[in-house]
Amino acid sequence: MAETPLTQRIRPDGEPPGIAEYERTGGYQAVRKALRDMTSAAVIEEVKQSNLRGRGGAGFPTGMKWSFVPMGPEPPQPKYLVCNADEMEPGTFKDRVLLEGDPHELIEGMILASYAIQASVGYIFLRDEYRLAARRIEKALDEARAKNYLGVNILGTGYNLEIYLHLSAGRYICGEETALLNALEGKRANPRAKPPFPQISGLWGKPTIVQNVETLCNIPHIINNGAAWFRGLSRSKDGGTKLYGASGNVNRPGIWELPMGTSLREILEEHAGGMLDGYRFRGVIPGGASTDFLVEEHLDIAMDFDSVQRAGSRLGTGTMIVLDDRTCPVGMVLNLEHFFAQESCGWCTPCREGLPWIEKMLTAIEEGRGTLQDLEILQQQCLLLGPGLTFCALAPGAVEPLQSALKYFRSDFERHVSDGRCPWR
Amino acid sequence: MATIYIDNKPYEVNPDDNLLQACLSLGFNIPYFCWHPAMGSVGACRQCAVKQFKDENDTKGKIIMACMTPAADGTRISIDDPEAKTFRASVIEWLMLNHPHDCPVCDEGGECHLQDMTVMTGHAYRRTRFRKRTYRNQDLGPFINHEMNRCIQCYRCVRYYRDYAGGRDLNVFSVHDHVYFGRAHDGTLENEFSGNLVEVCPTGVFTDKTLARHYTRKWDLQDAPSICIHCGVGCNTSPRARYGMLRRIVNRFHFDINGYFLCDRGRFGYEFVNSERRIGSIRPSVPQRQVIEDIASVIKNGRKVIGIGSPRASLEANFALRMLVGADRFFSGVRAEESLPVAKVAELLRRSPCPIASVHDIEVSDAVLVLGEDLINTAPRLALAVRQSVRRKSMETAARMNIPAWHDYAVRTLAQDERSPLVIATPYETALDEIASESYRGAPEDLARLGYAIACAIDPQAPRVEGLGREEAELAERIAGILKGANRPAVIFGTGCRNAALIEAGANVALALARTHPDPERVRLALTVPECNSAGLALMEAKDLDAAFEAARSGADAIIVLENDLYRRSAVQQVDEFLRAARTVVLDSLENETTAKAETILPAGTFAESEGTLVNSEGRAQRYFKVMPPRQGVLESWRWLREIAIAAGRLNEDSWRSLDAVIAAIEAELPQFQEISKAAPAASFRIAGQKIPRQLHRYSGRTAMMADITVHEPAPPRDPDSALAFSMEGYQGPPPAGLASFFWAPGWNSYQAVNKYQSEIGGPLRGGPAGSRLGEGKRTDDISYSSRIPEPFRSRDGKVFVVPAFRIFGSEELSMHAPGIAARAEKPFLEVNPSDAEKLGISAEQEVALTFGAVSRSLAIRMNPSLPPGVAALPAGLPESAGIPVPAWARITGR
Amino acid sequence: MLKPEEQQEIERELERYRDRRALCIEGLKIVQKHRGWISDEALADLGEFLGMTVEEIDGVATFYNLIYRRPVGRHVILVCDSVSCWIRGYEGLRDYLRSKLGLAMGETTPDNRFTLLPIVCLGACGSAPAMMVDNDLHVNLDPEKIDRILENYK
C-alpha cells in the first residue's frame, strides 16, 4: 500500500479524530519540532525543497510563495495566513474530505505555515454550506487553543498565533485569493489587481499568504518526515500525494489519495471503477470545472501539473468530471457556462458581458435555435476571454471547458445546429 | 524621463505615469473608460488594451492594460497590433450587447465618451440577437437624471462619488451582469458634488436634469469661458446657451482651481439667469436716452451721489461706479461685520507670509489646519481638495512599497484608512470632521486664541496667549507638532466666522511656519471670502455700507446701487431709512427687495450676458465672457454707468468703448490691479487673423433659427469686448486656455477631449493665460506677528452669541433663484447647544424669537451638541435670516 | 434597532476582525439567523449599529447569494444545479421538487414552509445529485428519498 499521509487518520465513519487521538498518532509533533528547533527560514526551506505545489488549482510552488513575504527585523505587522476553504468549483469536493475528516491536520499545517512567515493571525475562509466542517473546525480550534497550540506564547516558544474561522456568505469568486481578502474585510468580493501580490499587500494591506486546504495539510508531514521523503511519495517531479476525485456516471465516484502523477487511466479505471454499465467514456474534465476536456487519447497521461498541461489541460484541483455518451456535451458545457456567468463578480467587461453571451448562445444551440455563426463567435470568445485579458482568472478558466469541447465535440455542436434540436433529448 | 517604444518608435515619457496616460499625453488615441486622470486606474473595463513586448526580439508579445502598466524605461508596446485592436473592438462589442440604441433620444448623444470610443475602436456591426437586460431607474433628486440601461459598468460613478467626493449614498449593488449603480431607494443624492457624475459617467446614465428641462445638444450650444459667481473660489466654468436661454453649466478644466470638478451650487445655480424675476427693461418704462440723461443730470449738477458697489459685480462695474460717483462717495455695499474680515484677507492677498494656496496646492498638502471655516459651505471646492489632501500619506506609503500613485485600489488597500493630518477648529461640527485627525470646537474668539497659541508653539517668537486652558495649550502643541512635521503644511482660514482676529491668528500660524520650516516656499495659506468678487472689491478699498448710511444721513441727492440687495446686508429699518434718503437708482438683473424700493431700475446683464473680471480668494483675477448677448434693453452694468458718465460729462464719448479700455483705466488708476489685463487675451487677440468661435463647427440650424421672426439670416452680434465671436466661424484649432470654453478634438466629442488641450494628461491647459495672480501670490519677507489676541469667549446670561452658519444650498443669493438649488435648501433652524436650550427652557423644534437689538426674527430650534455653550448658529443668507448682521449677541425667548 | 442578542453576537465577533466595517458580512448573517432574511429595516438597523449607510451594507448584501434580501420560508431547500449533479439527474429532481411543492425556483410555499432555491456545487459531487435543507446535506437523491427527507421539515 502506498503511503497516504493526508488521509491516514480519516475514519470510514467520517468522525474526525479528537485532539487526543490526533496527538497519539503523531499529531502536533511537527509544530513542536518546528517552533522549538527550526527557524522560520528553515521551515520555508524545507517546504521549498519538498517541491510542494499549491493544490488550489494554480499549482504555484508553495515554499517560493512564502519566501516573498517580507521578514527582516521590522516587517509590517501583523501578517496573516489565510486558508482557502471556499471550495466552490463545480466537481470539486476534495477539501471537504480533509476539513470534515481531520481538522487538526489543517490547523497544524496552518500553525506551521504561519510560523514560517511569522504571521500572528490566521483565518480559515470556509464556504457557508460546509456546516459540518464548520462545527468540527470550531471544536478542533477550541481544543488546540486549550492545549496552547494556539494563543499566546505557544508551547513556551514565545510565538503567538490566533486562528479564526470565517464563514463566507457565498460566491465562487471568493475562492480567488484576492477576492477572498476583500470578502474577509467585509466588502464585495471583487478581485484585486496583482501586483502588488498579497504576500506584500494582502489582508488589510498587510503581508498575507493564501493557501489551499490540501496544500496546508501537507505541511506537517513535510516537517515531520523531511522534503526528500515527500518528494519520494510522488511519481513525478511535483512532490507528495494528491487527492484525486471523480464524479459523473462512474461506478465508484469518490476521492482517493494517490501518489502525485498517478495516471488518469488508473484513477478512472481502478479507483473510480470504470464507467457505469451502459455508459461509454467520452471525455473528462480533469481538475474541476475550469479545466479543458481530455479525451480517450489522453488516458495514459500522468496526473501532475506539467503532464496535464502538456496534454492541453490543467491539473487544477485534480477532481475530475467524467462525460459519458448518454450525456449531451453541449448541455454539459452550457451548465458550466451558466455557472461561470452567474458567478462572475461583475467587475471586468469581458467576463461580465462575455460569459452571459456565451451562455445565451449555448442555450440557443442546446434548444435547437443555434446558428453556425454562434459557433464561430463562441470560438472567438474563447480567445478573447483568455488569460491576461480579463481582470482575474475566472473567465479564462470558464472558457477552458468550452474551447476544448468545441475542439473535441464539434460535430455534436454542429448536429444541434443542423438538426435544430438536442440529439440527447 | 523614460524612453518607451510605441510601435517601434522611441518616445520620452514620465516614468511615474502609466502607459495609458503616457500615450494620451503623447497624443495617441487609446480608448478607455474606467481610468480617470483624477482618480487613477483600476483595470476594470479592459478597454485600454495594447500589446507589450519583452524586448526587440519578442514578436509575439502579450496583451496588457495600458492603464495598469507603468511607463517604465525601455517598455515596448504596440497600439496598432491587430490582436490588440481586435480585443479593443470586442470590449465595445460586449458593452454594446446590452447598451440601448437610444442615442437619438439620449441626452449624452453628441458628447458621449462611449460613442467616441465605439467609433475609435471601429466596432460597427451587431452580432447578437438576444434580448437586452433592463433596469428600473431612480429619482435622484433635482439635479441628476438616472437611466441605468445605458450603464457600461465602468465603476467610475461609485469611485468618484464615494472614494473621491466622500459621498455615502451611492453604491454598486448585486453581481455579475446584474450590477446596479444607484441608491438603495429613490431619493436625492446627498453629496454636494453629485453633479460631476454627469461628466464622470462616460455615457448617459447620469445626466443633467436641469438641462433636460430645456434640452439642447452640445453641438447646438453656444458657449464661452466663464467664472463661477456663486462663491469666492473662482472655479472655471463653461456656461452654454441657445435661443437666448442659458441651458447648462459644464466644468471648464483649470489645473490650479477646479480641476475636473465643480460643486453642485456652481453647476446648477445658473438657472437664475432664466428666472421669471429677471428684469428685462427699464422700470418705470422710459426710453433709454431719457433715463440716462435724467440720472446724468443729477450727477452733472455736482450734487451728492452715493454709489454702492457690490462683491458680486465685476471689477469693471464697480470701478465704473466709482468713477461716476467719485472714489470718496463709492462704498463697498457690505456691512462692517463682513468688510473688516474681508479687508484682512485682502491685506494678506497683497502681503502674505507665505505663498497663497491654490485649490490644487491644498490637494497636495500633507497637513492641513482649517481655522474657523465650514469649508463645504463657505468654499465648497476647497473642501473637496481637503478631502484629497488627507490621502497624501497613503501615497507616500505606497511610494515606499513601489506602488504607483495611479494604482488606485492598490494604494487604498495598502494604506487602508491611513490619513494625513487634518485639523478642524470651527464653532460647530462640519462635514469634513469625519476625516479630521483633530477637531476643536470654540467660539470665534477662542478659535483665534487657539490659532495664536499654535503660532507660538511653532515659533516661540510669536506672541504668547495668556490664560490658555491646559487642554487648549496641549492641543496647540499637538497641532504645532503636526504642522511642523509636515512637508507641505497648509493653513486655511478666512471670513466664514466674520471675525478679523481669527484671520490675524491664521496669518500668525502661516508666518510661524514660514519662519521655521526648512523650505518656507512649501508652506501655504489658503483663504476664503464670501462672494465671487469680495476680494476684488476689498482691494478697491472702499468704505463700507455703514459709512454709506452715515453719509446719507448727512444728505444725498441720489443713491446708485450696483447689483446689490441691501436688504440681505442690513436690517430692514436701516435700509429703508437709507433708501428713503434720496432718489434711488438700482442696476440689477433680478428683482429683489432693493429693486422693489428703487425709483429707477436699470436692467443689468448677468454673468452670462456680460464680460468682466473677478478676483478670487486666492487673489487671482479671472475674466468671464458673454455666453449670449444681452436681450434688447439689457446692458452690462459697466456700460450703463459709462453711458451715464458720458451724459454727465465725466467721460468723453470716445472713452471706454470696450472692456479692455475699462481694464486699462483700472490698471492706470489702481496699482493693486496692475496685472488684470493679463487675466485673458485682449479683445484684439486673433489667431491667424481670426476670432475664436463661441459655437462648435457643428452648430446647426443657424440659418433657420430665427425663421419665425425673419427669414433673413441676421448678422451675428458683434462683440467688441472679447476675442470671441458669436459664430461658428473663426479659428478652429485649440485657443489659449483663457479663451477655451469647449473641448473638442477629432474623435473626441465628450468632455474627455480636454485631454487634447492639456500640456500633459491632468496637467495645465496649453497656452495660457487663464487668470492672473495679483502680486503673484508670493510671500513677503517683512511681515511681523499680530499680537491682537482677543479675550476668551465668555457666555452671557440670557443671551447667546450667534455665529453665521453658511449653507451651500441657500446662503448664496442668486443660486437660490434656481429651482433645483431652492429645492435642496433646508428650512433654517437656529442651532443651539442642548445645555443652553435647557437653561433657556426651550426644546427642539420649538419656535423662538431671536432678538438682536431692534431686530427680531422667529425661528425654530435645533439642537447641535457640537456648539460650545453660549454660542448659537444661524443659517446665513436665507430669506428667514437675511439682513441679520451676525455675528452678534441675541436674546432668545420661547413662544 | 438591533435586538440585544444580535448586538451581543456581533460585538463578540469584533475581536476577530480589524475593524467594525469588516463585521458587515458576519453582521448580515447574524441578523439573518435571527430574522430569517434581511429586510430593508434590518439593513438600516445593522447599518446604524456598524456605522454604515444602507447603500454600503446593501452593496455587500446583494453581492452574496446566501444573504436573503427577500423573505424565505421556514426551511430553505438548496438544490445543487452544478455539473456533476446535472449529469446525475438534477433536472429531473428539480422538476420533481417543483411539482411536488408547486413552486418555481425562488418561490416559497403559501404555508411558508419551504423556499426552493438553486445552489452552486455543494461539494458532494461524489454522491450526486445533492441538496441542502437548512443545515443538512442530503445526497444520492431520488424522488422517494426526497419525499422522506422533506417529511422531517415541518
Ligand SMILES: Cc1cc2nc3c(=O)[nH]c(=O)nc-3n(C[C@H](O)[C@H](O)[C@H](O)COP(=O)(O)O)c2cc1C
Ligand atoms: C475564480 C477562482 C476561484 C478559486 N477558488 C478556489 C477555491 O475555492 N479554493 C482554493 O483553494 N483556491 C481557489 N482558487 C485559487 C486561489 O486563487 C489561490 O490560487 C489558491 O487559494 C492558492 O492556494 P494554493 O497555492 O495552496 O493552491 C480560485 C481561483 C479562481 C481564479
Ligand code: SF4
Ligand atoms: S474575470 Fe473579471 S468580472 Fe470575472 S470574476 Fe474576474 S474580475 Fe470579476
Ligand code: FES
Ligand atoms: S481604462 Fe484601462 S482597464 Fe479601463
